[in-house]
Every structure is written in structure tokens, then in C-alpha cells.
Amino acid sequence: MAEPLPDADDTVLARVAWGRIAEPCDLQAGALVAHLGHRGALGWLRSTRAEPPPGLWPAPVWERARARWAPRVEGLDPAREVAGIRRLGGRVIVPGDEEWPxxxxxxxxxxxxxxxxxxxxxxxxxxxxxxxxxxxxxxxxxxxxxxxxxxxxxxxxxxxxxxxxxxxxxxxxxxxxxxxxxxxxxxxxxxxxxxxxxxxxxxxxxxxxxxxxxxxxxxxxxxxxxxxxxxxxxxxxxxxxxxxxxxxxxxxxxxxxxxxxxxxxxxxxxxxxxxxxxxxxxxxxxxxxxxxxxxxxxxxxxxxAGEDLADEPSDDAVRRPSDTPPGLDSSHAQVWEALPARGAATLESVARVGGLAAREVRIALGALELAGHVRREGDRYRRTAT
Amino acid sequence: MAEPLPDADDTVLARVAWGRIAEPCDLQAGALVAHLGHRGALGWLRSTRAEPPPGLWPAPVWERARARWAPRVEGLDPAREVAGIRRLGGRVIVPGDEEWPxxxxxxxxxxxxxxxxxxxxxxxxxxxxxxxxxxxxxxxxxxxxxxxxxxxxxxxxxxxxxxxxxxxxxxxxxxxxxxxxxxxxxxxxxxxxxxxxxxxxxxxxxxxxxxxxxxxxxxxxxxxxxxxxxxxxxxxxxxxxxxxxxxxxxxxxxxxxxxxxxxxxxxxxxxxxxxxxxxxxxxxxxxxxxxxxxxxxxxxxxxxAGEDLADEPSDDAVRRPSDTPPGLDSSHAQVWEALPARGAATLESVARVGGLAAREVRIALGALELAGHVRREGDRYRRTAT
Incomplete structure (x- = not known):
């Protein structure tokens, strides 16, 4: 059973292999890779004598998991799959990649x-x-x-x-x-x-x-x-x-x-x-x-719900969207970020999106306009190109 | 000012008078009649020397109330109004009347x-x-x-x-x-x-x-x-x-x-x-x-919300709608009352309206059908004429 499995040193290929071996939402696969990592989990799959992870489920559950994974291991070739998506102009991403959501x-x-x-x-x-x-x-x-x-x-x-x-x-x-x-x-x-x-x-x-x-x-x-x-x-x-x-x-x-x-x-x-x-x-x-x-x-x-910036990393150096003009103080930056990336918005809309008081927003928009970061169009405001 | 006011002994006429004197939702009128009763409030209105009810509002508020009520007192004739609605085939009802909601x-x-x-x-x-x-x-x-x-x-x-x-x-x-x-x-x-x-x-x-x-x-x-x-x-x-x-x-x-x-x-x-x-x-x-x-x-x-029987008196002798067949035990009566007055209803609907378990309802409907109070039509049940 060891033959078709990829080199256990390659995390990407190990992840691709698991994506092929287990159906989405396979709880045992999820638990196994959480416990042993994707490469370790492949090693476990290689060795028929390996003990299942302790706790969670009794041995028969793991035997059934092995049994349903086994047919998928035949003919497994993650490197070929990766090459395949490249031919389509695509790629595969995994946690740790810059683009991983x-x-x-x-x-x-x-x-x-x-x-x-x-x-x-x-x-x-x-x-x-x-x-x-x-x-x-x-x-x-x-x-x-x-x-x-x-x-x-x-x-x-x-x-x-x-x-x-x-x-x-x-x-x-x-x-x-x-x-x-x-x-x-x-x-x-x-x-x-x-x-x-x-x-x-x-x-x-x-x-x-x-x-x-x-x-x-x-x-x-x-x-x-x-x-x-x-x-x-x-x-x-x-x-x-x-x-x-x-x-x-x-x-x-x-x-x-x-x-x-x-x-x-x-x-x-x-x-x-x-x-x-x-x-x-x-x-x-x-x-x-x-x-x-x-x-x-x-x-x-x-x-x-504070979700409009949900995917912004909060625990590394990049604290603001990269397109925020540099040098803004934090209240002005907040207002700038509440403006739509494209199109114009009213003061009320900016206040709502940013969760800010209308008075604050009015003052900040005035400052941003003076600094050339924002253009006013009637009662709407728009980001200028940066 | 005493002339046009009705006989203060007649509560109905006193209420009709207040309905004419004060606009709906006049808070001072509401407070005055709550404090003195409708007849007493008319007496208060008659006497220009009467003290306003204590608390609630300062004297100028009561002066303004008197001022806005005064024009309405001229020509007031509640008895004529009551005669007028009778000519239209209608009537006036007040709290204490059997029909008062x-x-x-x-x-x-x-x-x-x-x-x-x-x-x-x-x-x-x-x-x-x-x-x-x-x-x-x-x-x-x-x-x-x-x-x-x-x-x-x-x-x-x-x-x-x-x-x-x-x-x-x-x-x-x-x-x-x-x-x-x-x-x-x-x-x-x-x-x-x-x-x-x-x-x-x-x-x-x-x-x-x-x-x-x-x-x-x-x-x-x-x-x-x-x-x-x-x-x-x-x-x-x-x-x-x-x-x-x-x-x-x-x-x-x-x-x-x-x-x-x-x-x-x-x-x-x-x-x-x-x-x-x-x-x-x-x-x-x-x-x-x-x-x-x-x-x-x-x-x-x-x-x-328990509102389907909202207007049923709960603190006097009549505890059930008068059209409930006599002699029903309380669980059967509950099911009977959950049936529509007109038309037929499914078991599920009766359970929902009555807030009862489906099993309970099924048993009670069977008993009511046997007793001749309910008629089954396919999967729906209907009250028989009582």
C-alpha cells in the first residue's frame, strides 16, 4: 500500500492526497490529520500496524475508515493532479500559503x-x-x-x-x-x-x-x-x-x-x-x-458583526488594508476604510459601514478631502486614486 | 358653566359628556376621571373653585386643560347625542355594560x-x-x-x-x-x-x-x-x-x-x-x-400568546365559552374549544391552536366524535351544531 503514496516530506502533496482519499467532511480524516498532521496521517495509512489516535472513536470506527479510504489509495498520484491544475492555468493552495483564506x-x-x-x-x-x-x-x-x-x-x-x-x-x-x-x-x-x-x-x-x-x-x-x-x-x-x-x-x-x-x-x-x-x-x-x-x-x-474586515489579519504586522493611504491617523483611516473601494457613498452610509458617529465622519471626511484622499460629489464621497 | 352639563347622577351621560369635552387620549381628562370618576370630574368642571387632583401635574397644566375643555362645554347635550345614535339604530356602551369589551x-x-x-x-x-x-x-x-x-x-x-x-x-x-x-x-x-x-x-x-x-x-x-x-x-x-x-x-x-x-x-x-x-x-x-x-x-x-381567548372573563363564573357542550371533561373541552367555530380543521391545526400534544388531541377528538360533538370529514374535524 506504500507505493502510490507521495513523498511524506511534501506537505502540499500530502494534503492533496488526503483531499483525494477522504470525502469532504470525513470526520475521521479530519481528526487523524489534526492529530498527526497530513504527512503523519499518510504514514499512519502506510503502516497497517499503526495504532489509531487515542480517544474519540473505538477501533472498529478506524477499521471502517481504513476500509473506505483503501480504494482511493490505489492509483493515487497527487503530483499528477497538481500538474493537471497547472495545465488548466490554476494551482492548489494550502494553509501557510500567502493566499490561503x-x-x-x-x-x-x-x-x-x-x-x-x-x-x-x-x-x-x-x-x-x-x-x-x-x-x-x-x-x-x-x-x-x-x-x-x-x-x-x-x-x-x-x-x-x-x-x-x-x-x-x-x-x-x-x-x-x-x-x-x-x-x-x-x-x-x-x-x-x-x-x-x-x-x-x-x-x-x-x-x-x-x-x-x-x-x-x-x-x-x-x-x-x-x-x-x-x-x-x-x-x-x-x-x-x-x-x-x-x-x-x-x-x-x-x-x-x-x-x-x-x-x-x-x-x-x-x-x-x-x-x-x-x-x-x-x-x-x-x-x-x-x-x-x-x-x-x-x-x-x-x-x-465586525465582519467587513473579517479576513484582515489581526495578529501580524499588516494591520490595515494595503490600499489605505499612509500617514493617516487612526480615526481618519477608519473613515477612509469605510468608504467603498469603488463608487461613492453618503456620509450616513460611511457612518453606518464604519460604525462611527456622523459628526466624527463629517470631520474626518473634511480632513481627507483637504489631504486629497477623498473627493466630494454632491452629498457623496469617493476615494481618489491612490 | 353648570347649565349645559348633564345630571351628574347619570354615569352614562357623564361619560358621553367627557367623550365630547375631551379629545381622545387627553391625559388630563383621563387622570381626572380616574381620580374623581366621570360624574365627579363633571362636578369638578362645574366648580371653578375646585382644587385640581393632587400630584401629576402643576396647576398651570390644569388651567390649560380647563381652557381647552371650556368651549366644548357650551351647547353640550349628551342626552340628545344618545337619542341621535338611537335614531340611527345604534347605542352607546360604557364599562359595566354586558357588551363592554x-x-x-x-x-x-x-x-x-x-x-x-x-x-x-x-x-x-x-x-x-x-x-x-x-x-x-x-x-x-x-x-x-x-x-x-x-x-x-x-x-x-x-x-x-x-x-x-x-x-x-x-x-x-x-x-x-x-x-x-x-x-x-x-x-x-x-x-x-x-x-x-x-x-x-x-x-x-x-x-x-x-x-x-x-x-x-x-x-x-x-x-x-x-x-x-x-x-x-x-x-x-x-x-x-x-x-x-x-x-x-x-x-x-x-x-x-x-x-x-x-x-x-x-x-x-x-x-x-x-x-x-x-x-x-x-x-x-x-x-x-x-x-x-x-x-x-x-x-x-x-x-x-394565549390570546385566542383573550376576552374571556377569567375571574367570574363563566369560565368557558358559552357554546362549549356541557359535561365535557377539561381536556376534551380544551380540544373542542381549539376547533374553529365554523369550518373544519385538521388534527395538526387543532393541536397547534390549542397548544396540545397531537396524541392527546387524537384521543379527545375520538371521544368527542363518539359523543356526537364533533364530525370527522376526511382528515378534518368539525363541530356539530350544539
């Missing part, structure tokens, strides 16, 4: 072993919002999803979604349309975009944003993989907005994952006569989601 | 001095739900209001509303259409139905239900009287359902009154693109209202 660590033992990326992995660490919803969307839902996504993308948030028909597709498309960033999380490998009907859209997402997956090239999507994929959408974003979902929609699983990860969840209401809104109303009634009517309310929700 | 006492010093009624004042003590909303309603809102009102009226609840165009009118009309009870609360006197465009509808409400007001015949409605009228709608009903309301709609005042009176408030969501639903979404976001999608959820809300 720290937000995924919130998934703990359910974190993906690695992440396959086509496009710019750099955007994965930027503040993001998930916009998800029904494939069987209505014209109403598509309209609202488009407005929300365009506005949120325009204010500098990356729009994360699942690349599906309906609401997901509209969310990606609207973000691209305003020149914003968007990430599609796939349930299968990145050698093939699914659904095929969205292949052109997903190719554009890969070009201008990023298409990501936890499963390597050649992996096919399945129902269970769609559900486990939903936790990645929830984890990658600072908040989750549901636009249309049926009473038992799979979209609700994304919302539940977000809630479990303590991300704020928002839902857009619709006519009570529309089955496509029943899931949204359910989330609001159950107290899982906050009702939102527009992008401003989503930003407000994220600001109140 | 005890729910109004929750308004405390803001309770009306008396209530003018055209129609059957008996229905004012029965379990009721308020369905209120925008005059500028949409086809969507009217559809939902009609469905809600018909279903709630059909399950035996009186539908209370304000008789206005739009949602109010639909609520009254739908309740009448299913042979249910409905009450319209007017902001002006009952000699003229307002708005004139709803005169035919309000005449039907007066014939089959009741049209009520706190102001005597001849009083005209005004903006402030519409707002104070809203507290009566809120108080008369065990719960308040808002179907469409603009962002600053007057309907929101009814919802706020209901919330202050600890009545459950529900709001029906709608498209976020519809200005007519903005007020509903606001109530839900602010936590004032629970989102409801159908009549079952309204009944559930009322049941959970």
Missing part, C-alpha cells in the same frame, strides 16, 4: 485539506459576502440578487456563490458587470465547470475572479458534495445573504452553515404567494436570518 | 370614555384579530389580506379593522363573505361613514357586524383622531396583523399600539421592490412584528 480555519476539523483555484487566489482573503439562492428563481429574485450583488461588489466586497443556475449565476454576473470580484465554489473538480450551461459564465469568473473547489481535477459533483461544498461558501464569506429559497431548498444548508460559523445570515423576503420565497421567510421566522431589503442593510449587518 | 381597559387612562356602536355590540367581547394595512394597497396585498381575513373569520375570530380603502376594506369584505364577524372602528362619529366611498361596505358591516367609534355623532374625523383611533383597533383585538404598509404609514401606529399593549404583532412580507411592503419589513427587522405567511401562522401566534 484564514476564514476556512473556522471550519476546524471540517476544513478542506487544500483548495484548488482557477483565477486569482489573492481575492480569497479579501472581505466577502455570499449571495446564494434557488436555481428555480423568479424574475423578482433575479432582479433583487442582481441589485444586491452589483451594489455589494461595487462597495469592494467579493461576491461568493455556488455557480448554479438561477440566483447564483445572477450574483456572479452582476458582480462581474460592475468590475467587482466574485468567487464560485464548485462541488466537483475544476477540469470541468458545472453546470455545463454556466461554463461560459464560470470561465469569466475564473478569468476575472476565482473558481475554487476542495476536490481535485476529475472529481465529479454529487448531491452530498453539493451539501458539503455549501460550508465553504459560508466560511469564505463574512455574511450570507439568501435570495429566494424553497421551503426545503439546499440553499438553506448554506445559511445554516453560516449561522453555525457565527456569520450573520440575511434573507430577502418576497411575496408569501411565491414558493421561491418560502425558505427565506422560514429563516426569518426561525430567527436564523435577519430580513434585508437592500445592500445597505447587508453592509450594516456586516458592520455590526 | 374588557380588552379596552388595557388602555388604562387612555381608555375611551364610552363606545358608540352601530350593529351588534355583543361581538366586541369575542376573540378578535386586527387586520390593517395601507390604503395604497397593491393587488398582492389585497389578495393576501382577503385570504387571511376569510380564513381567520372562518375559524371564529372577529376581524377588526379601520374601514379605510385598500387593505382595511378587503379585510372587512372577506370576513363578511365567509359569514364571519367583523368590526370597523371609525375615527369620527357614526352618523356618517367615512370614507364615503366605503359607505355601502360600512353599512353592511353595521348590519352583520359592528361599526364603532369613541366619538359621538357629528364628530368629524381628523388626522390626530385617526392616530388615536388606531389604539382602539389594537386594543380590541388579541393580535394585530399588518398587510402592506409604507415606510411611514399610519398603519405602523396601530402595530406600535398593539406592541405596547403586549398584543402579538404580525406582518406579511412582500417584494422588497414594493414600497407598500416597506413598513412591514421595517416592523419585522425592528423585532416589533413576527413574519407571517398565512392564517395558520397568525393562529399559532395568537395561541402561543
Amino acid at each position: 484564514a476564514a476556512l480555519d473556522d471550519l476546524d476539523v471540517l476544513a478542506p485539506h487544500c483548495l484548488w483555484v482557477r483565477g486569482d487566489p489573492g481575492i480569497l482573503r479579501r472581505p466577502a459576502v455570499a449571495i446564494v439562492g434557488a436555481r428555480a428563481s423568479t424574475g423578482y429574485g433575479e432582479h433583487v440578487a442582481g441589485e444586491l450583488s452589483a451594489s455589494l461588489a461595487d462597495s469592494g466586497l467579493t461576491v461568493v456563490s455556488g455557480g448554479a443556475f438561477g440566483i447564483d449565476a445572477v450574483a456572479h454576473r452582476a458582480a462581474l458587470a460592475v468590475g467587482g470580484a466574485t468567487v464560485a465554489v464548485m462541488a466537483g473538480g475544476l477540469d470541468r465547470f458545472y453546470p455545463a450551461g454556466n461554463a461560459d459564465l464560470l470561465a469569466r469568473v475564473a478569468r476575472d475572479g476565482a473558481v475554487v473547489a476542495e476536490l481535485g481535477p476529475g472529481s465529479s459533483p454529487s448531491r452530498s458534495r453539493f451539501l458539503t461544498r455549501n460550508r465553504l461558501i459560508a466560511a469564505l464569506a463574512g455574511a450570507c445573504v439568501v435570495v429566494e429559497a424553497g421551503w426545503r431548498s439546499g440553499t438553506l444548508s448554506t445559511a445554516m452553515h453560516a449561522a453555525r460559523l457565527l456569520r450573520p445570515v440575511a434573507a430577502v423576503p418576497g411575496p408569501v404567494t411565491s414558493a421561491a420565497s418560502a425558505g427565506c421567510h422560514r429563516l426569518i421566522r426561525d430567527g436564523v436570518a435577519v430580513l434585508v431589503s437592500d445592500a445597505g442593510q447587508v453592509r450594516e449587518l456586516m458592520a455590526s | 374588557a380588552a379596552l381597559d388595557d388602555l388604562d387612562v387612555l381608555a375611551p370614555h364610552c363606545l358608540w356602536v352601530r350593529g351588534d355590540p355583543g361581538i366586541l367581547r369575542r376573540p378578535a384579530v386586527a387586520i390593517v394595512g395601507a390604503r395604497a394597497s397593491t393587488g398582492y396585498g389585497e389578495h393576501v389580506a382577503g385570504e387571511l381575513s376569510a380564513s381567520l373569520a372562518d375559524s371564529g375570530l372577529t376581524v377588526v379593522s379601520g374601514g379605510a380603502f385598500g387593505i382595511d376594506a378587503v379585510a372587512h369584505r372577506a370576513a363578511l363573505a365567509v359569514g364571519g364577524a367583523t368590526v370597523a372602528v371609525m375615527a369620527g362619529g357614526l352618523d356618517r361613514f367615512y370614507p364615503a366611498g366605503n359607505a355601502d361596505l360600512l353599512a353592511r358591516v353595521a348590519r352583520d357586524g359592528a361599526v364603532v367609534a369613541e366619538l359621538g355623532p357629528g364628530s368629524s374625523p381628523s388626522r390626530s383622531r385617526f392616530l388615536t383611533r388606531n389604539r382602539l383597533i389594537a386594543a380590541l383585538a388579541g393580535a394585530c396583523v399588518v398587510v402592506e404598509a409604507g415606510w411611514r404609514s399610519g398603519t405602523l401606529s396601530t402595530a406600535m399600539h398593539a406592541a405596547r399593549l403586549l398584543r402579538p404583532v404580525a406582518a406579511v412580507p412582500g417584494p422588497v421592490t414594493s414600497a407598500a411592503s416597506a413598513g412591514c419589513h421595517r416592523l419585522i427587522r425592528d423585532g416589533v412584528a413576527v413574519l407571517v405567511s398565512d392564517a395558520g401562522q397568525v393562529r399559532e401566534l395568537m395561541a402561543s
Whole structure:
């Protein structure tokens, strides 16, 4: 059994191997790699005599895990998979890589072993919002999803979604349309975009944003993989907005994952006569989601949860987004950061996003304008190019 | 000043007089009659030398109150007003009358001095739900209001509303259409139905239900009287359902009154693109209202608040609705009371309305069916005529 396993010295290949060996959310795999590290866990797999990790589960559970992993070890060739994604212009990232989204660590033992990326992995660490919803969307839902996504993308948030028909597709498309960033999380490998009907859209997402997956090239999507994929959408974003979902929609699983990860969840209401809104109303009634009517309310929700800068590292030298003009005092920097990356915003909006008093914001905007960092347009303010 | 005041021995006339002298929600009038009684308060008004009630407000406040009441005392003739409502086939009711809705006492010093009624004042003590909303309603809102009102009226609840165009009118009309009870609360006197465009509808409400007001015949409605009228709608009903309301709609005042009176408030969501639903979404976001999608959820809300029997006297001999078949043990009586007065209900609905376990309900329904009190129709149960 030792033959097909990669060199145990290479952490990246060991992670890629585990991504192939274990299905997403395999608890025993998660526990094993947490206990022994990915390379150590491969060593454990090599030695049929190795003791299972102490505690947690009795021996038969580990025997069953070995039994379900064994077929996947045959023909395993992580180096070939890595070469494969490179041929597609993509790459694989793992914790420790500069681009690794720290937000995924919130998934703990359910974190993906690695992440396959086509496009710019750099955007994965930027503040993001998930916009998800029904494939069987209505014209109403598509309209609202488009407005929300365009506005949120325009204010500098990356729009994360699942690349599906309906609401997901509209969310990606609207973000691209305003020149914003968007990430599609796939349930299968990145050698093939699914659904095929969205292949052109997903190719554009890969070009201008990023298409990501936890499963390597050649992996096919399945129902269970769609559900486990939903936790990645929830984890990658600072908040989750549901636009249309049926009473038992799979979209609700994304919302539940977000809630479990303590991300704020928002839902857009619709006519009570529309089955496509029943899931949204359910989330609001159950107290899982906050009702939102527009992008401003989503930003407000994220600001109140302190999520708008969720993925900014807080424990290393980089304390501010790199595009903040140098030399600003901290109150001015706060106001500058509350301004949208693109587009203009009113004083009230800046105060809301930044969680600052209107008076403070007025003074800071005046100073920023004098210093040439901000341009006033009527009652709105815009960052000048830096 | 003594001349035009009625015989101070007649409490009804004294209350009618105060209803004419003071505007609704006049706090000094409320405090004065709470302190001295309606007849005593008239006596106080007669004597220019009487001391104001101690505490609460300094003397200038009482001087201003006297000054604003004085013009109303001229020409006061409560007996003529009472004769006037009799000519219209109506009457005036006061606390102590059998038909007086005890729910109004929750308004405390803001309770009306008396209530003018055209129609059957008996229905004012029965379990009721308020369905209120925008005059500028949409086809969507009217559809939902009609469905809600018909279903709630059909399950035996009186539908209370304000008789206005739009949602109010639909609520009254739908309740009448299913042979249910409905009450319209007017902001002006009952000699003229307002708005004139709803005169035919309000005449039907007066014939089959009741049209009520706190102001005597001849009083005209005004903006402030519409707002104070809203507290009566809120108080008369065990719960308040808002179907469409603009962002600053007057309907929101009814919802706020209901919330202050600890009545459950529900709001029906709608498209976020519809200005007519903005007020509903606001109530839900602010936590004032629970989102409801159908009549079952309204009944559930009322049941959970114990409001479906809100107006049943709890501290006198009559402990059960008079139409409960005699001789039932308490668990069977509970199930019987959870059945709609008209129409049939599923076991699940009975359990929900009654707040009972499904198993209990099944056993009790079987016993009630055997005893001939309930008839089964497929999977639904209906009270037999008693």
C-alpha cells in the first residue's frame, strides 16, 4: 500500500492526497490529520500496524475508515493532479500559503485539506459576502440578487456563490458587470465547470475572479458534495445573504452553515404567494436570518458583526488594508476604510459601514478631502486614486 | 358653566359628556376621571373653585386643560347625542355594560370614555384579530389580506379593522363573505361613514357586524383622531396583523399600539421592490412584528400568546365559552374549544391552536366524535351544531 503514496516530506502533496482519499467532511480524516498532521496521517495509512489516535472513536470506527479510504489509495498520484491544475492555468493552495483564506480555519476539523483555484487566489482573503439562492428563481429574485450583488461588489466586497443556475449565476454576473470580484465554489473538480450551461459564465469568473473547489481535477459533483461544498461558501464569506429559497431548498444548508460559523445570515423576503420565497421567510421566522431589503442593510449587518474586515489579519504586522493611504491617523483611516473601494457613498452610509458617529465622519471626511484622499460629489464621497 | 352639563347622577351621560369635552387620549381628562370618576370630574368642571387632583401635574397644566375643555362645554347635550345614535339604530356602551369589551381597559387612562356602536355590540367581547394595512394597497396585498381575513373569520375570530380603502376594506369584505364577524372602528362619529366611498361596505358591516367609534355623532374625523383611533383597533383585538404598509404609514401606529399593549404583532412580507411592503419589513427587522405567511401562522401566534381567548372573563363564573357542550371533561373541552367555530380543521391545526400534544388531541377528538360533538370529514374535524 506504500507505493502510490507521495513523498511524506511534501506537505502540499500530502494534503492533496488526503483531499483525494477522504470525502469532504470525513470526520475521521479530519481528526487523524489534526492529530498527526497530513504527512503523519499518510504514514499512519502506510503502516497497517499503526495504532489509531487515542480517544474519540473505538477501533472498529478506524477499521471502517481504513476500509473506505483503501480504494482511493490505489492509483493515487497527487503530483499528477497538481500538474493537471497547472495545465488548466490554476494551482492548489494550502494553509501557510500567502493566499490561503484564514476564514476556512473556522471550519476546524471540517476544513478542506487544500483548495484548488482557477483565477486569482489573492481575492480569497479579501472581505466577502455570499449571495446564494434557488436555481428555480423568479424574475423578482433575479432582479433583487442582481441589485444586491452589483451594489455589494461595487462597495469592494467579493461576491461568493455556488455557480448554479438561477440566483447564483445572477450574483456572479452582476458582480462581474460592475468590475467587482466574485468567487464560485464548485462541488466537483475544476477540469470541468458545472453546470455545463454556466461554463461560459464560470470561465469569466475564473478569468476575472476565482473558481475554487476542495476536490481535485476529475472529481465529479454529487448531491452530498453539493451539501458539503455549501460550508465553504459560508466560511469564505463574512455574511450570507439568501435570495429566494424553497421551503426545503439546499440553499438553506448554506445559511445554516453560516449561522453555525457565527456569520450573520440575511434573507430577502418576497411575496408569501411565491414558493421561491418560502425558505427565506422560514429563516426569518426561525430567527436564523435577519430580513434585508437592500445592500445597505447587508453592509450594516456586516458592520455590526465586525465582519467587513473579517479576513484582515489581526495578529501580524499588516494591520490595515494595503490600499489605505499612509500617514493617516487612526480615526481618519477608519473613515477612509469605510468608504467603498469603488463608487461613492453618503456620509450616513460611511457612518453606518464604519460604525462611527456622523459628526466624527463629517470631520474626518473634511480632513481627507483637504489631504486629497477623498473627493466630494454632491452629498457623496469617493476615494481618489491612490 | 353648570347649565349645559348633564345630571351628574347619570354615569352614562357623564361619560358621553367627557367623550365630547375631551379629545381622545387627553391625559388630563383621563387622570381626572380616574381620580374623581366621570360624574365627579363633571362636578369638578362645574366648580371653578375646585382644587385640581393632587400630584401629576402643576396647576398651570390644569388651567390649560380647563381652557381647552371650556368651549366644548357650551351647547353640550349628551342626552340628545344618545337619542341621535338611537335614531340611527345604534347605542352607546360604557364599562359595566354586558357588551363592554374588557380588552379596552388595557388602555388604562387612555381608555375611551364610552363606545358608540352601530350593529351588534355583543361581538366586541369575542376573540378578535386586527387586520390593517395601507390604503395604497397593491393587488398582492389585497389578495393576501382577503385570504387571511376569510380564513381567520372562518375559524371564529372577529376581524377588526379601520374601514379605510385598500387593505382595511378587503379585510372587512372577506370576513363578511365567509359569514364571519367583523368590526370597523371609525375615527369620527357614526352618523356618517367615512370614507364615503366605503359607505355601502360600512353599512353592511353595521348590519352583520359592528361599526364603532369613541366619538359621538357629528364628530368629524381628523388626522390626530385617526392616530388615536388606531389604539382602539389594537386594543380590541388579541393580535394585530399588518398587510402592506409604507415606510411611514399610519398603519405602523396601530402595530406600535398593539406592541405596547403586549398584543402579538404580525406582518406579511412582500417584494422588497414594493414600497407598500416597506413598513412591514421595517416592523419585522425592528423585532416589533413576527413574519407571517398565512392564517395558520397568525393562529399559532395568537395561541402561543394565549390570546385566542383573550376576552374571556377569567375571574367570574363563566369560565368557558358559552357554546362549549356541557359535561365535557377539561381536556376534551380544551380540544373542542381549539376547533374553529365554523369550518373544519385538521388534527395538526387543532393541536397547534390549542397548544396540545397531537396524541392527546387524537384521543379527545375520538371521544368527542363518539359523543356526537364533533364530525370527522376526511382528515378534518368539525363541530356539530350544539
